[in-house]
Amino acid sequence: MDNGKELLVSKIANGTVIDHINASRSLIVLKILNIRGTEGFRIAIVMNAPSTRMGKKDIVKLENYYPKDEDVQKISLIAQDATINIIKDYKVIKKYKVEIPKKIKGLLRCNNPTCITRKPDEQVTSTFTLINREKIMYQCDYCGSILTENDIIKDLTGEMK
């Protein structure tokens, strides 16, 4: 956390702080991580906090929660500048920036209904390749369809059917 104004939310003893989330995307981040609040652990969300680097940013603190690799990959697709801080005994024991993957396996669904990866009973793992880093565009390795950032958000938040 790069400014001293975090006092409105107390520090967590153990867990994860996801910092530098694009402003107002913290709720989407929680949604794609499937965190609803009913899990029982403490969650703090800070939205539109000032940031020297980003102007405004969101921060999410999750007590006793540790993301898996797949979760980090999902976060990177929604919040490209996010940093993950793993906290133990009030100390940051690990801190890293998410990295947008060149290849995504199995995580996303192709938006083309006649893509072989969507054929019922075929059980093909979808694979996508990053074709534009700035605009977050991925191309299906099987059918060539392009997923935009919006398509990805819709898919990950379950709005695509």
Place this chain on the structure above:
Amino acid sequence: MWKGRDVINILDFSRNDLEVLFEKADYMRKNQYRLKNELSDIIIGLAFFEPSTRTRMSFETAAKRLGAETVGFVSEEATSIAKGESFSDTIRMLDSYVDLIVVRHKYEGAALLASNIAEKPIINAGDGKSHHPTQAMLDLYTTKTLFNTIDGLTFAFIGDLKYSRTVSSLIFGLTAFNPKEIILISPSSLRLREEIRLVAEERGLRLREEENIEAISDADVIYVTRIQKERFPDLQEYERVRGSYRINKELLDKYAKDDAKVLHALPRIDELSRDIDDTKFQAYFTQARLGIPIRMALLSLVLKGE
């Protein structure tokens, strides 16, 4: 290097690969009826999950001219797939029987999936609206045969450029060469898909979109496609569009270059008038005929190498 390769997407093939193929096709054309021993030890699987008389027959003929045997099926109804066997399992089974598999399927990416599963080479004979590499190889070979070059020519594509895998595959194939310009003539609702355009432009093709059929006037190769009724929400719009992208002799006499040639993957309905058949513009029968030597060359290169 051709031996053992899968033929899924024409973009995987370099200019040199394609020139080797054309040379081999020339050889096949000259010796078509004397090559019964070339592949006499080979069995080719024809897996047509989607019916296509023409493409299947041309592969079968090419295989038989080289002395190979063929086994296979046409359309899902004819096989156990209808009873629930997956595509993957059918490919796995065929892979253990034959030396090479020709696949056609209505789902995009099916051929690539087959190549991930099978050890034997896979030839994509059309997967959904994605790729039709052997048709594109044939179209390039036909152009080369007619004009003695592909570089420097202007190509006009007419009709349904959005869903036609023949068009997208040929445009991909052209990226290996240096054509002068590609003119894309279609109604706005059937323009070339963004993902195809991006690739073509990134690889240096000059594309120009037009809606009026007169734009054929700059073209050396006029490539006509069929506009399908299913693509339109209402019949009236379909009729209107279909009418304005029909090619006939009068139109060619009026607008086309003197030595322009008309290609069409056939079968045609009425987008290509029969009154062109006996004119200097007609090249689609030549194109159909060259389908055998190019597929003979392809099978021979993939199975036996250069």
